[in-house]
Amino acid sequence: MSAPEERTALPPASLYSQALRLLRAEPDGRLPEGGYALPGPPERRPRTGTSWKSACAALTAVLTPLVSRTGASSDADPDAVADPGNDPGTDNDPGTGTDPRSDAPGVAQAAEEIHLRLVGLSIRGGHVRSVVARLPLPDEGRARALGRCLTRTGTSPMAVCVGLALLTRLGEPEDVPYLRVLGGLRDLADHAVQTLDPLDGPAAALVWLGHHARGPELRGLVDALAAGEESSVPGLLDAVLRKVNAVRPETARRVAEAVRLADLLREARPGGAGLVAGAGRVLCRMSSVNDYRAEVLACPVAVGLFEAFAVRAADLPPTLDHHALLLSVALELHSGPSRLLEWGPGRREALLDRLESVLGRPEWRALLAGGSTGSGDSAGQRRLGWARRTARQPFRRDAGGTGPAGRLRIEATVLDPVDPGIVETRILIDGRPLVPAAFGRGGAHAPEYLLDSGRLRATDEPREVQLAEAYCTEGCCGALHVTIRRDGDHVVWSDWRRPSPPPSLLPVRELPEYRFEAAAYDAEIARAENDHGWTWPARRTARLIAAGLRDRPDLLTRWNVEQGWIGTDFRDRDRTTVNLAHRASPPTGSGAEDGSGAEDGRRQHLVWHIPDDGTSPEHRAAAALRRLAAEDPRTYGGGGAGRSARSS
Structure with missing residues (x-):
């Protein structure tokens, strides 16, 4: 046989062996930003038009007889399915030597069958994960051996994904080196990370960061961790934590x-x-719902990190930044997504007690008692005001189903002003935050929407209420809806609607029907509606204007103007913003001058800015309502109120 014929006869190299060669060629084992593309020509994308259900059904039919069978093969000898040339600790050519799969009869044949039968199926990695997660595995040893065979010798991405999905269920620590190598390939990285997560969290995180880390500080930290340069990690970590x-x-x-x-x-x-403050910033950042879901719920070390931070909290010197940080962590433990973690009896409460003890020391109380931040900046004054208003909220003990409302607690929560625009209505039932538990694509609506509007009040007529909306809008990724009705001496929350499957990081479960004692429910809703302690002057002004317009809708209808959003300016939280809309008159000669074609007019949006002039919110709101009674808002342009307009 000629040399070209010999090369043609050789079996294709496994994706693992190709990834290993690429990684070995890198200095110090550093993964280039974004990882490697799959070797060879681009894989043909699956044809469109196949539904998720159909694709999963076809894949299930292929995999069930090959993955779920029992046999004499087992994983007692892990080398039985590992190509010795692929071992991360050797330099052997992965394409040479005796094929070790022959040592695992049945497993090698099943792996080859999977390769052949996946060809032509219109599937993606998500289909593979979903199907394999539900397959019965009566012989776990054989299934584990098959997973190892596919990941270490597989030559097609979907076949390797089947192996990774099997090892997600059955993998062991000895699989970690192979999974890290496969994680260098861009199209397999997420699958490898999911398999690594339960086996070696730091390794999974490093693979993930290798593909997603951006910026010199973060890239430097990732490279140092990958190269094992322990001496340089502390300084690089400090730079990352400062900007987390x-x-x-x-x-x-x-x-x-x-x-x-x-x-x-x-x-x-x-x-x-520095390390303590950085850890606090990390806890706050991964608890944020501004990125759709609270990552803290997916962090297996979150409870330990909260505890380590609380123990070291006393190391922080008393500054406004540190006060805001401790208060933010306390708010998260009190009513945020982190309350859903597996705490065990008394552990979370002990951390709140520890944080309360630190903030209760004289030097920390003096920060809030002072009249100035010392910096003279409005942002510092805004933060100081927030800390004063919020100081006691996380340390109340009436949010655990034992307060006057019994099972229900409603809290308007404002986060640190450095995180702009985060005001939400936190709903706790039996001490558990409802929205992060049931909905993973955004936080609950603001108090103005749920409380000021009376939407949470129970009447004899059932009413569906949207409690939360996906950060990208309901039309894109859905919302959380519940129907509220009065049933004799009870109020019932039932008939839930939310995206399917639920995207929460918590285990999927059906939402139950909640029943509350009507008297306690009404008292809690009334208390929450009348709680204005969380507002700052501009927000209070906005709420008073909105309330005045609800009482007197004629203030707008007389000018043919509709109310839009009323709140505070996103860029300046000390400025009240009133959004109004109206239809511009159609051009003369259009045939709509009689009003029959009013819909043909372009819709114009007016934005009325009301600055903080030092007067009380009540005074500013009353002045705004008087002006609306006397002047057409379409003519506003001066007199202390800014105006802008846009058309749609």
Whole structure:
């Protein structure tokens, strides 16, 4: 046989062996940003038009007889399915040597059958994960061996994905080196990370960061971790933690996992304020719902990190930044998504007690008692006002189903003003935050929507209420709806509507029908509606204007103007913003001058800005309502109120 014929006869190299060669060619084992594309020509994308259900059904029919069968093969000898040339600790050519799959009869044949039968199926990695997660595995040893065979010798991405999905269920620590290598391939990275997560969290985080880390500080930290340069990690980590508020919540979570942040906090010598503050910022960032879901719920070390931070909280010097940080962590433990973590009896309450003890010290109380931040900036004054208004909220003990409302607690919650525009209505039932538990694509609506409008009040007529909406809008990713009705001496929440499947990071479960004692329910809703302690002057002004317009709708209808959103300016929280809309008159000669074609007019949006002039919110709101009674808002342009317009 000629040399070209010999090369043609050789079996294709496994994706694992190709990824290993690429990684070995990199200096110090550093993964290039974004990882590697799959070797060879681009894989043909699955044809469109196949539904998710149909694709999963076809894949189930292919995999069930091959994956779910029993046999004499087992994983007692892991080398039985590992190509010795693929071992991460050797330099052998992956394409040489005896094919070790012959040592695992039945498994090798099943792997080859899977390769052949997947060809032509219109499937993606998501289909594979979904199907394999539900397959019966009566012989786990054989299934594990098959997963290893497919991941270490597989030559097609979907076949390797089947192996990764099997090892997600059955993998062991010895699989970690192989999974890390496969994680270098861009199209397999997410699948490898999902398989690594339960086996080796730091390794999974490092693979994920290798593909997603951006910016010199973060890239430097990832490269140092990959190369094992332990001496340079502390300085690089400090630079990352200082800017962690600017990264995505999942990035913050993966950094905490990759560097074993909880262990670093426990081992650090006293006085490490920078590390402690950085850990607090990480906790706040990965608890944010501004990126659709609270990553803290997917972090297996979150409870330990909260505990390590609380123990070291006393190391922080008393500054406004540190006060806001401790208060933010306390708010999260009190009513945020982190309350849903597996705490065990009394552990979360003990952390709140510890944080309350630190903030209760004289030097910390003096920060709030002072009349100035010392910096003279409006942002600092705004933050100081928030800290004063919020100081006691996370340390109340009436949000656990034992307060006057019994099972229900409604809290308007404002987060640190450095995170702009985050005001939500937190709903706790039996002490558990409802929205993060049932809906993973955004936070609950603001108090103006749920409370000021009276939407949560129970009447004899059932009423569907949208409690939360996906961060990208309901039309894109859905919303959480419930029907509220009065039933004799009870109020019932039932008939839930939400996206399917639920995207929450918590285990999927059906939402039950909740029944509340009507008297306690009404009292809690009334208390929440009349709680104005969370507002700041501009927001209070906005709420008073909105209330005045609900009482007197004629103030707008007389001008043929419709009410839009009323709140505070996103860029300046000390400025009240009133959004109005109207239809511009159609052009003369259009045939609509008699009003019959009013819909043909372009809809114009007016934005009326009301600055903080030092007067009380009540005074400013009353002045705004008087002006609406006397002047057409379409003519506003001066007199202390800014005006802008746009058309649609």
